[in-house]
Amino acid sequence: FPLVSFLVGLSSQGEFLVEISGTTVTITCPFEDKGIQWDPSGRTGDTEERKFIIRDHDSTPANLSCSLGNKKRELYLNARVCANCEELDTLMVAGIIVADLLITLGVLILVYYFSKGRKGRASSGGGSRPRGQKMQRPPPVPNPDYEPIRKGQREVYAGLESRGI
Numbered sequence: 001f002p003l004v005s006f007l008v009g010l011s012s013q014g015e016f017l018v019e020i021s022g023t024t025v026t027i028t029c030p031f032e033d034k035g036i037q038w039d040p041s042g043r044t045g046d047t048e049e050r051k052f053i054i055r056d057h058d059s060t061p062a063n064l065s066c067s068l069g070n071k072k073r074e075l076y077l078n079a080r081v082c083a084n085c086e087e088l089d090t091l092m093v094a095g096i097i098v099a100d101l102l103i104t105l106g107v108l109i110l111v112y113y114f115s116k117g118r119k120g121r122a123s124s125g126g127g128s129r130p131r132g133q134k135m136q137r138p139p140p141v142p143n144p145d146y147e148p149i150r151k152g153q154r155e156v157y158a159g160l161e162s163r164g165i
Contacts (some may be wrong), residue, residue, distance in 0.1 A: 016075045023081045025054045029066035030073055039065045057081045 017028040065074040
């Protein structure tokens with residue numbers, strides 16, 4: 001499935017229709033009559049009525065022109081092509097987005113369901129604690145060895161000096 005893009009090259013002389021499919025670029029001249037002459041400026045391509053077809057385009061810019069009698073239209077083609085691209089239409093892109101949203105919603109529901117179930121099991125699980133009244137430990141007793149120095153107690157600590165090693 002090649003990538004198909006439709007580009008319109010606008011110039012003061014008229015509109016070109018540019019179609020890209022894989023590495024093939026098809027340019028349609030704005031003139032509607034038969035007998036159109038193409039000037040591809042060094043490009044090789046096939047002509048079919050109003051169309052100029054460049055096969056295996058290498059994404060380099062090109063100047064093209066088509067003429068009918070004394071009327072001439074010019075186009076600067078700067079198209080990037082891709083050999084391994086896939087064609088995506090609007091319906092397929094919308095389907096991918098909807099499927100992604102549904103999968104995300106499903107994952108959210110599963111996470112909610114299992115997290116809700118784990119809360120219930122964790123609180124009712126048989127542990128070492130009794131199920132009755134919750135036991136709370138009192139705050140730890142402060143260690144008297146580490147009491148803060150208060151005013152008037154400095155002389156107790158004045159004899160302590162740091163020892164050199």
